[in-house]
Amino acid sequence: MKKIFLGIVIVLITIVGGCYGFKFAVNSKIESKIAELNSNGFIVKHQQNSQKFKTLGSGQIEVIYPDKVASYLFNKIEDKDLKKSLEKQFSLLDRITKDELFEGLTFEYDFTINNLTSKLDLNVYLTKLSTRTTYNLAQTYSYYSNTQKVWFEELLKEKKLHLNINEKGNYKLSDINFVIPNKAFFTFRDILGDKSNMKIGLIKISDVYNDAYTKGSLVIDNINVNYLSNKDKKSSKMNIENLEFADAKESFKIKNLTIDSNSLMDKENISGNSKISFDEAIVGKTATLKKTSIDLSFDKIPFKKYEEMMDSLYSNNVNFEKQYDEFLKALSQNGIGISSKGEAAQYVISEKKYFDTLKYDATLSLNKNIPSIKDIKSIKDIFEVIKFTVDMDSQSATNLIGDLSKEDAKFTFVDTADNNIKRFEAQLKTDGIYVNEIKVLDEKELELPSKNYDALSYDGVSGANTQVTSSYELINDNLLRVTFKYTPNMEVISAGGIAVSFPQLKDASKIKAHNTNSFDKIDYYTAGNDIYSGMLGKNVKAEYLMIEGWDNNWTDPKTTKEFSLDIDITDMKSSYLEINLRGGALNETDSTKKYSELAPDENQSFTRDQQSYPVNIADIDLYTITNGGK
CATH class of the missing domain: 3.10.450 (Nuclear Transport Factor 2; Chain: A,)
Incomplete structure (x- = not known):
């Protein structure tokens, strides 16, 4: 005992x-x-x-210390390619932006x-956003009533952004449901996963207003993502059970969307394939597309050379052209091939049925003796094989020919061994391009156009805000004209203007001229000058060139203001010209109307300039436009 x-x-x-x-x-x-x-x-x-x-x-x-935190977190990532990609993207942010975000x-x-x-x-x-973000949000919503301005504070104070994790790394995010005043409703439900899988039960975003002009919504049901990475082999598969988008004019629905990708990488090259498929897609009231799949395969892409080329571009390396030629040379020497195939059935477009049967097959391979980019004169210099084949049922072929004939387009099909299947085939041969064995383009017609300055221009929106835009035109080999425009979105206005800054330029030596019919004068601020920041409420020292047009007597809110700059790009042709663009306006005459605006505002852009204002990115790819393309 x-x-x-x-x-x-x-x-x-x-x-x-x-x-x-x-x-x-x-x-x-x-x-x-x-x-x-x-x-x-x-x-x-x-x-x-x-x-x-x-x-x-x-x-x-x-x-x-955001930089130290990022380095620490990146070092915890086992996937080397993902780690490198995230490090590169993070490095593109300037110090001010990193601090403001994190x-x-x-x-x-x-x-x-x-x-x-x-x-x-x-x-x-998550109980507190970054100091700058908290301040910006508080300023943005300080004009609304007390019941509206604290939407983000409620999320944080009540700890609604809550992640649960166990010892195996399995995680679950609590359901989230909130509204941004005068913007949108947001719902996220059933988000959980582990190191190789993530599931999202519901994502739902809908406009606060439900009128005929502004209503819109996005609903995504049951997202399932699987990811596997074993040394040089990677695979991922994403399935979306249902996706619906609608706004005041358009709607789109898709069921059982699947994206399946695999890749295999050796020391220098990457090969792989991707497949996209869906059971049904409905585009408004005009089209219903069913049982569609697209496969894309590629072999021996020189991924290391591609990375070296992109690194030289991001770092403004003057040897970018050399790196680009080395990438092209590696592409051709590898005998790279890209192929794609797909099939679909039961399409209905404008109440007309198409494609009881539809299949396509495409193959591309590069010329094994591809020349330097400066010496490329023809499509044949780039490609050795181009072949595209489409098979479809006879009735769909007849319908398609009839539809295209209304547009004065010549389009024919040929018979196949199957009496119910018609074929369209386009192929590159030694003396031109053939369609259904009939030459449609002669060898001379495959030659690429020589550099034409009239074609080297762009006119469009810069960044997330459409009120401030930029356009450019290559005047000659070394002179680029860039035009900036701003249209306010205010009922009453008393003053406003446009500010453009260039992080690569310390002074105005490369600005050869400015032109404007909108502003009495254009002001230049170079590195070291004092410039006022309304975001900070004080003067700051300029770190790089900023140019501003401002009108203290702007009274018509429907007027668009603009100015242009002629910029010497002689020694910048292998890089991007970095441009920060913003507009702003004041109303100091009518207290019942909106007092001011920023374009873009803090909700439209996370990128800040040296004065801490949100900006649109209006960067220009000088290498491309000075080598004959857009």
Whole structure:
């Protein structure tokens, strides 16, 4: 009996001792992790209650050094390609933008750890946005009533942005439902996953207003994403059960959309294939597309050379042209091939049925002796094989020929071994392009046009805001004219203007002229000048060139203001010309109307200029436009 009692005592002592041992090990790991976070750009405030069988903890984590935090998090990513891609994208952000997006970002946490089994129940809550973002949002919504201006504060204070994680890395995001005043309703439900899978039950975004002009909505049901990465082999598959988009004019629905991709990479090259398919797509009231799939395969893409080429572009390396030629040379030497095939059935377009049967097959391969980009004169210099084949049922072919004949288009099909199938085939041959074995383009017609300055222009929207736009025109080999326009969206206006800045330029030596009929004068501010920031409420030192046109007597809100700059690009042709563009207007005459606007505003652009104003990116690819293309 004594032996049994003694044995029980020994077992109990062993269990208790083990608990203390496990507790010590858990405490040690927690302390180590806190020290690791504190030395990598975070500041951690932690409190803990260590019991025999479990450890309870809670605290706060704040981002204080965004660069250190990013480096720490990137180093935790096992996928080297993903890590490198994220590092490159993050490096493109300037210091000001990084700080504005991430500095002050704060999370609270609590956890329970079983000291015996090491099971973890961790909850993380986003409780504060970055200092600058918090300020910008507060300023944006300070004009609304108190019931509207705190929508983001409610999300944070009530800890609705809540992520639960266990010891295996499985996670679940709490359901989120909120509204941005005068903007949209947002709903996110059933978001969960692990290292290789993510599921989203519902994403729903809809406009606050439901009138005939502004209503719109996006609904996505049951997203399932699987991802696998084993050294050089990667695969991903995404399935969307239902996607619906609608606005005041258009609507689009798609069912069972699947995107399936696989890739295999060796030391230099990447090969792979992707397949996109869906069961049904409905475009407004005009088209119903069913049972459609598209396959794309590629082989021996020189991925390392591509990365080197892009690195030289991002770094404004003057050797970009050399890197581009080396990439093209590697492409041709690899005997690269790109092929695609697809099929579809049961299309209805404008109440007319098409495609009981539809299949296509396309093949491209590059010329193995592709010349330098400057020496490319013809499509045949680039491609060795171009072949495109479409097979469809006879009735659809007849319908299509009839429809196209109304547009004065010549389009024919030929017979195949199957009496019910017609074929259209286009192919590149030594002396031209043939359609259904009939030459339609002679070899000379495949020659590319020489450089034409009249064609080297662009006119369009820059960035997310459509009120400020830019256009450019290549005047000659070394002179680029860029025009900037701004149209306010205000009922009453008393002053306003356009500001353009160039992060690559310290002074105005490359600006050869400015032209305007809208502003009495154009002001130049070079690096070192004091410039006022309304966002910060003080003067700041300019880090790079800023040019501004401002009108203190702008009274017609429907008027568009503009000015243009002639820029010397002699030594910049292998890079991008970086341009920050913004507009702004004031109303100092009618207190019942909107006082001011920024274009873009803080909701439309996360990119900031040296004065901390949100801007549209209006960068221009100088390499492309000076080598004969847009």
